[in-house]
Amino acid sequence: xxxxxxxxxxxxxxxxxxxxxxxxxxxxxxxxxxxxxxxxxxxxxxxxxxxxxxxxxxxxxxxxxxxxxxxxxxxxxxxxxxxxxxxxxxxxxxxxxxxxxxxxxxxxxxxxxxxxxxxxxxxxxxxxxxxxxxxxxxxxxxxxxxxxxxxxxxxxxxxxxxxxxxxxxxxxxxxxxxxxxxxxxxxxxxxxxxxxxxxxxxxxxxxxxxxxxxxxxxxxxxxxxxxxxxxxxxxxxxxxxxxxxxxxxxxxxxxxxxxxxxxxxxxxxxxxxxxxxxxxxxxxxxxxxxxxxxxxxxxxxxxxxxxxxxxxxxxxxxxxxxxxxxxxxxxxxxxxxxxxxxxxxxxxxxxxxxxxxxxxxxxxxxxxxxxxxxxxxxxxxxxxxxxxxxxxxxxxxxxxxxxxxxxxxxxxxxxxxxxxxxxxxxxxxxxxxxxxxxxxxxxxxxxxxxxxxxxxxxxxxxxxxxxxxxxxxxxxxxxxxxxxxxxxxxxxxxxxxxxxxxxxxxxxxxxxxxxxxxxxxxxxxxxxxxxxxxxxxxxxxxxxxxxxxxxxxxxxxxxxxxxxxxxxxxxxxxxxxxxxxxxxxxxxxxxxxxxxxxxxxxxxxxxxxxxxxxxxxxxxxxxxxxxxxxxxxxxxxxxxxxxxxxxxxxxxxxxxxxxxxxxxxxxxxxxxxxxxxxxxxxxxxxxxxxxxxxxxxxxxxxxxxxxxxxxxxxxxxxxxxxxxxxxxxxxxxxxxxxxxxxxxxxxxxxxxxxxxxxxxxxxxxxxxxxxxxxxxxxxxxxxxxxxxxxxxxxxxxxxxxxxxxxxxxxxxxxxxxxxxxxxxxxxxxxxxxxxxx
Numbered sequence: 001x002x003x004x005x006x007x008x009x010x011x012x013x014x015x016x017x018x019x020x021x022x023x024x025x026x027x028x029x030x031x032x033x034x035x036x037x038x039x040x041x042x043x044x045x046x047x048x049x050x051x052x053x054x055x056x057x058x059x060x061x062x063x064x065x066x067x068x069x070x071x072x073x074x075x076x077x078x079x080x081x082x083x084x085x086x087x088x089x090x091x092x093x094x095x096x097x098x099x100x101x102x103x104x105x106x107x108x109x110x111x112x113x114x115x116x117x118x119x120x121x122x123x124x125x126x127x128x129x130x131x132x133x134x135x136x137x138x139x140x141x142x143x144x145x146x147x148x149x150x151x152x153x154x155x156x157x158x159x160x161x162x163x164x165x166x167x168x169x170x171x172x173x174x175x176x177x178x179x180x181x182x183x184x185x186x187x188x189x190x191x192x193x194x195x196x197x198x199x200x201x202x203x204x205x206x207x208x209x210x211x212x213x214x215x216x217x218x219x220x221x222x223x224x225x226x227x228x229x230x231x232x233x234x235x236x237x238x239x240x241x242x243x244x245x246x247x248x249x250x251x252x253x254x255x256x257x258x259x260x261x262x263x264x265x266x267x268x269x270x271x272x273x274x275x276x277x278x279x280x281x282x283x284x285x286x287x288x289x290x291x292x293x294x295x296x297x298x299x300x301x302x303x304x305x306x307x308x309x310x311x312x313x314x315x316x317x318x319x320x321x322x323x324x325x326x327x328x329x330x331x332x333x334x335x336x337x338x339x340x341x342x343x344x345x346x347x348x349x350x351x352x353x354x355x356x357x358x359x360x361x362x363x364x365x366x367x368x369x370x371x372x373x374x375x376x377x378x379x380x381x382x383x384x385x386x387x388x389x390x391x392x393x394x395x396x397x398x399x400x401x402x403x404x405x406x407x408x409x410x411x412x413x414x415x416x417x418x419x420x421x422x423x424x425x426x427x428x429x430x431x432x433x434x435x436x437x438x439x440x441x442x443x444x445x446x447x448x449x450x451x452x453x454x455x456x457x458x459x460x461x462x463x464x465x466x467x468x469x470x471x472x473x474x475x476x477x478x479x480x481x482x483x484x485x486x487x488x489x490x491x492x493x494x495x496x497x498x499x500x501x502x503x504x505x506x507x508x509x510x511x512x513x514x515x516x517x518x519x520x521x522x523x524x525x526x527x528x529x530x531x532x533x534x535x536x537x538x539x540x541x542x543x544x545x546x547x548x549x550x551x552x553x554x555x556x557x558x559x560x561x562x563x564x565x566x567x568x569x570x571x572x573x574x575x576x577x578x579x580x581x582x583x584x585x586x587x588x589x590x591x592x593x594x595x596x597x598x599x600x601x602x603x604x605x606x607x608x609x610x611x612x613x614x615x616x617x618x619x620x621x622x623x624x625x626x627x628x629x630x631x632x633x634x635x636x637x638x639x640x641x642x643x644x645x646x647x648x649x650x651x652x653x654x655x656x657x658x659x660x661x662x663x664x665x666x667x668x669x670x671x672x673x674x675x676x677x678x679x680x681x682x683x684x685x686x687x688x689x690x691x692x693x694x695x696x697x698x699x700x701x702x703x704x705x706x707x708x709x710x711x712x713x714x715x716x717x718x719x720x721x722x723x724x725x726x727x728x729x730x731x732x733x734x735x736x737x738x739x740x741x742x743x744x745x746x747x748x749x750x751x752x753x754x755x756x757x758x759x760x761x762x763x764x765x766x767x768x769x770x771x772x773x774x775x776x777x778x779x780x781x782x783x784x785x786x787x788x789x790x791x792x793x794x795x796x797x798x799x800x801x802x803x804x805x806x807x808x809x810x811x812x813x814x815x816x817x818x819x820x821x822x823x824x825x826x827x828x829x830x831x832x833x834x835x836x837x
Contacts, residue, residue, distance in 0.1 A: 001153030001160070001258060006082065007035035007730065008799070009069070012143065015062040015129055030066065034730045034796075038299030039063040039143030040132060042780060045578070053559040053574025054357070056139045056581070062131035063143045069150075073121035079153050079186055080114045083160060085331055086146030087130050088300065090364075094127040104364040106132075106140065107293070107327040108375040111151075111160050134358035137350065138292055138582075139557030141300025146330050147731070155187040156216065158248060158260040161378035165246050165264040166420055170280075175233035175266045177208065179226040181248050185216040192216075193250045193257055197226045200245045201234065207244070214250075235280050236265025236384040238320045241341035243384075265338065265384025271422060271499060273513070273520050273543035279343075279387070285538055286343065286545055287604055288321040289314050289552020289586065290525055293330070296556070296589030297767035297779040297794060305733035306794075308336035309722075313591050314552050315342055318601040323524060323548045326350035326393035326426075328376050332731075337385035345388035345424065345524070345548070346380055348373060352406050354396040373410060377417045388422045389414050390524070394503055398425065399432025404492035411496050425493060426501040426524035429481035429508065432489035440480070482507035487515065494519065499545065506530075509537055509544055523547040528562075528584065528596055529626035532678040535603050549600070550629060554585030554771070562629035563773065566622050579774045584629040588771035590792040591735070596631040599653040602679050609704040610654035612636060612694040617648045617687065626677070635788060637749050638692045638708035646687045653679055656696035656703050664690040712742035714751045714789070717808050717816040725821040728797045733766065734820050736793040738808055740786055749788040753811040756783040757793045761804030762822050766796035786810070797822045 013030040031042075045057040071080075084091065088106030092099070095117035103110040118124055132142040151160060162182030169176040177199060185191050192215045199208040208228035216222045234242035243263045250257040270278045277284050291314075295306040307330055314322065321343040322329070328346055329337075337344050352369070355362040380386040391410040397403030411423045430437070480486070481504060494500045494516075501524030502508060512519060520543050526534055528549045538544050554562075560575025562584025581589055586597035598611035613634040615623060624633045634651055642648075652659040652673075659681035660670045669683035676682070685692075689710040696703045720737040738755055739747050757768055769779040770787035777784050784791055795804060801824045809815045 001079070001151045001157050001260075003083075004150045004152070005731075006067075006069075006148040006150040010035055010037070010065050010067045010144070012037065012039055012063055012065050015064040015131070033065075035144050035148055036146050036301040036303055037143055038141040038145050038301045039130075040139075040141045041299035043142075044778065045580070045776070047577035051134055051136075053576075053579065054137050054557055056557040056559050056579075057577045058139060058556075060131075060133040061142060062129070062133075065128040065130075065144055067126050068123050069126065071118050071120055071122065071124050075118070075152060076120045077155070079151075079155050079157060080118060081151045081160065082112050082114050082126070083109065083149040083151055084112070084128075084144070084146070085109045085148070086302070087128060087144050088132055088140055088142050089135060090131055092129040094129075096124055097127070104368045105361060105372045106130075106145075108372045109331070109379050110375060135360045137356055137558065138555065139294055139300070141294060145300040146302045147304075147332075154257045156183065156185045156191045156193065156250065157258040158182065158250065159184050159221070163246065163248055163260040163262050164381045165262060166381075167264075167266045167268070168420075170233065170235070170266055170268050173232060175230045177228040177230060177244070177246065177264070177266070179228060179246055179248070181224050181226075181260065182221060183214060183216055183224065183250065184221045185218055188218050190215065190217050191252070193252050195224045195226075196249045196251065197228060198247045199228045199230060200247070202243055207231070230266065233266045236267040236338075237280055237282075238284070238341040238343060241265070241339060241384075243338060262382045263335075263338065264382045267384050269387045269420070269422065271520050271545065273518055276520070276542045277545040284320070284343070286321040286522065286547065287319050288323055288345070288523075288546050288548030289319045290323045290325040290548050290550050291553050292325055292551065292555035292557075293327060294556045296554070296591075297769040297792065299556070299779070302330040302332055303733055303766075303796070304332040304335075304731040305726075307333035308340075309591065309733075309735065310553060311336040311340050311342050313587060315340055317552075317586055317593055317597050318604050318606045319552055321345065321546065321548070322552070323347065323390070325525075325551070328379065331379060334380065334383045334385060338383050342385055344383070344386045345390050346376065346386050347390035347393060347426070348376055348410070349391070349395075350393050352392060352395050352397060352403070356396070369410070370413060373413050374417065377414060380421075381418055386421060388424050388499065389418075390501060391423060391425045393426045393525075394428040394431050395425070396431050396434070398427055398493045399486075399489035401492065404496065407493050407496045422498040424497050424499045424501040424522065424524065426503050427490050427493060427505070428503040429483075429486035429490065429505050430477060433480070433483065433485050436485060437480070440483075477504050478507045481505045482511065487512060501525075506534055506537060509541070513541070513543055519543065520545060525550050527628050528586070528600070529628060529631060531600050532603050549586070551582070551585045553587045554581050554583060554589045556581060556589070558582040560773065562631075564619075564624040564630050564633040566619055566624070575774070578776045581771070581773045582629075583773040590769070590771045590790070592771060592790065594631070595634050595636065595651070595653075599631070599679065602653045602655055605655070608655070610652045610656065610659065610694045610696040610706045612692065612706040612708055613651045613653075614638060614640075614692075614708070615649040615651065617642045617646055620647055620649065623649055635749065636708060637788075638689075639711040639748060639750055640687055641750050642687055644686070644688055647684050648687045649682055649684050650692065650694075652681045652694040652696070652706070654681065654694075654696045654704075655679060656698045658697040660695040660697065661685060662693040662695060663688055709744075709746050711746040711748040712744070714740040714748045714753075714813060715743045716741060717755075717810055717813055718745065719806070719808060719816050719818040721818055721820055723820070725823055726795075726797060728762070728799050728801055728822050728824045730796055730799060732797055734763075734795040736795065736806060736818065738786070738791040738793060740789040740810065740813070747789045752786040752789065753813075754783055755786050755791045756809045758782065758807045759795065759804060760807075762798045762800035762802050763795045763804040763820075764798060765793060767794040768792070795820065
């Protein structure tokens with residue numbers, strides 16, 4: 001079928017009742033938008049009238065999207081349908097004011113037949129309604145946040161998800177591509193067609209072909225199967241993500257009837273408790289990042305370029321795997337993972353039949369879960385990056401017999417459609433014994449009281465002694481998860497799986513291996529600050545195949561869960577308004593790496609150069625050490641607004657034996673690495689402007705050094721686009737880093753000021769913002785306050801070709817400009833692209 005983008009020409013407004021339309025007018029206040037779009041982001045934030053810290057204090061809402069489109073008279077003999085890749089949430093679709101279909105889940109791809117409602121040879125309308133209200137534990141966004149496509153084809157056609165490729169046999173000399181094509185005949189007579197298959201490699205050369213006749217009765221669906229034999233296959237892997245393209249054409253005496261195309265990769269996946277996870281026969285340890293679906297300043301809009309950028313930056317930071325948390329990834333992100341070489345654990349649900357928020361998906365799950373599982377498999381089947389399906393995250397009923405039964409139903413429905421991938425479930429041991437926690441708290445408190453009175457603190461039967469009556473979640477989670485009751489409760493749910501995912505369950509990694517030696521486990525969600533401990537377990541034990549940190553990329557909502565807390569603030573899960581981001585993640589919401597990222601890279605063995613960071617001196621009296629989701633309160637800066645001589649704590653991350661801290665050419669301290677934490681060396685130095693260096697030594701020999709310079713007063717703006725040009729397609733983006741620098745181009749992080757951005761040319765300012773975790777500034781304004789000397793502008797093309805001039809102004813600094821070329825695919829400018837080495 002012809003598949004056309006259906007993303008332009010939409011208008012969005014708050015949904016109102018039919019009675020309000022009489023006074024406000026139909027479509028009053030509607031704003032023109034290009035999809036994907038996040039309606040919630042534009043609705044603003046507030047301490048009251050919002051869903052609180054869970055959603056970053058964004059206001060809930062109900063929205064209406066409208067679009068007019070032309071339907072040629074020639075379509076009357078065609079099949080016309082519409083593909084929605086994701087509408088958050090409870091989508092209701094109307095064509096020419098007639099109800100055409102719905103979908104409950106906000107992340108599933110679904111298709112609607114448009115034909116019954118179309119007016120041929122006339123202008124038609126489509127309306128999509130969606131809502132979000134107390135249905136998520138993080139920032140969900142709202143509206144049509146993923147792309148939409150219009151599908152037009154013959155009544156005999158390949159179904160929209162009907163082309164599936166697997167590779168059941170692979171060796172160095174030959175690979176078998178098993179191609180299954182589902183064809184439907186929606187006409188009134190029997191049809192016979194020839195089904196032609198071509199397989200092309202990454203250079204576009206045909207490497208295999210086949211053909212077969214197919215007869216399909218009226219109203220019938222049929223599957224035609226080809227086996228294509230590819231000689232000397234180029235395998236897909238993280239290091240070499242080779243891709244092939246399969247094209248299927250249906251032809252009859254009148255010529256081509258339909259065509260379908262997909263990319264795929266040739267790779268094998270296996271797992272066992274001895275050799276662990278193997279891709280193409282080679283053991284792979286998963287350096288994993290959990291990610292939520294929002295794109296920071298873009299909100300939940302899954303614009304293709306934004307999804308690709310996230311994957312690229314995560315891989316550059318040392319990750320080789322992504323876990324979608326806690327909903328299926330967008331198609332654009334999967335395609336990026338395929339191209340760039342990133343393994344994927346694609347997750348279905350955050351809840352099944354038991355709710356976590358007032359109006360979440362649990363209310364829809366019993367009626368919708370099968371359709372959502374089918375949509376997940378259909379979306380993922382041809383993506384070589386996907387190696388896991390996760391059937392849930394911290395499912396509250398997973399520790400019960402009925403919950404285990406649900407898990408089996410989910411797993412078997414997936415396996416019936418795709419037996420080639422692994423099935424897992426992110427189990428949280430604490431959730432399995434929620435009903436026992438009050439009694440365990442009382443028991444632990446009694447044991448602690450006995451110890452305080454001079455007697456020994458007694459461990460729970462077979463389990464560890466727990467300090468503080470479980471009042472500290474972060475300290476108590478490991479002890480809770482280690483209890484034998486947890487193992488008993490999750491045994492049946494774990495038995496359903498190919499790989500057992502454990503959230504914060506490292507205390508079970510080794511004990512479960514004794515009782516279940518055939519079990520393979522993965523740290524499906526873990527504290528970032530304990531990666532040194534986790535990675536040692538992963539590398540030393542075959543049955544532990546990897547670790548997924550919470551999180552790889554900071555996100556909107558769950559505001560402040562990773563913030564350092566100081567005396568007087570009080571520990572709590574969420575932070576008060578105007579906190580916006582979770583403030584946890586190796587990369588912040590603008591894509592900049594935080595210190596924890598460099599520590600992790602060192603632990604992984606991917607970084608040999610030491611990394612230098614400095615704890616904020618204003619909190620020197622109450623130093624914050626890494627704990628839970630919060631790393632130390634440090635940044636890579638030697639520019640501070642404190643008097644010379646003020647004591648500051650400096651950190652170096654390295655795999656060496658010793659670190660020498662050199663201040664202005666003089667050794668200020670030389671300390672061993674790993675005294676308090678592996679790969680970490682700290683020292684307290686007097687602040688003196690100038691140069692601070694960390695020099696690493698192993699066996700007395702220098703292995704590398706890192707340097708920080710004190711910045712002078714901000715003198716100018718430095719503009720750094722991530723590319724000199726971009727395509728005219730509105731699914732493309734350009735990212736412009738804005739820095740405040742001194743006369744020597746050193747970033748000054750302590751002289752933040754208002755930054756204003758204006759554009760001239762065929763692009764719009766899609767977003768402007770910073771990684772400041774607590775702010776009232778929106779992302780859709782033309783001005784923002786820089787944070788640590790940085791701001792990020794995101795440019796989106798409008799569809800035309802030409803130069804875009806960006807001008808940035810900041811208080812007290814000369815304006816700065818940069819020009820980015822926008823090119824039409826195959827256009828004149830594109831044909832004259834300068835050569836790149």
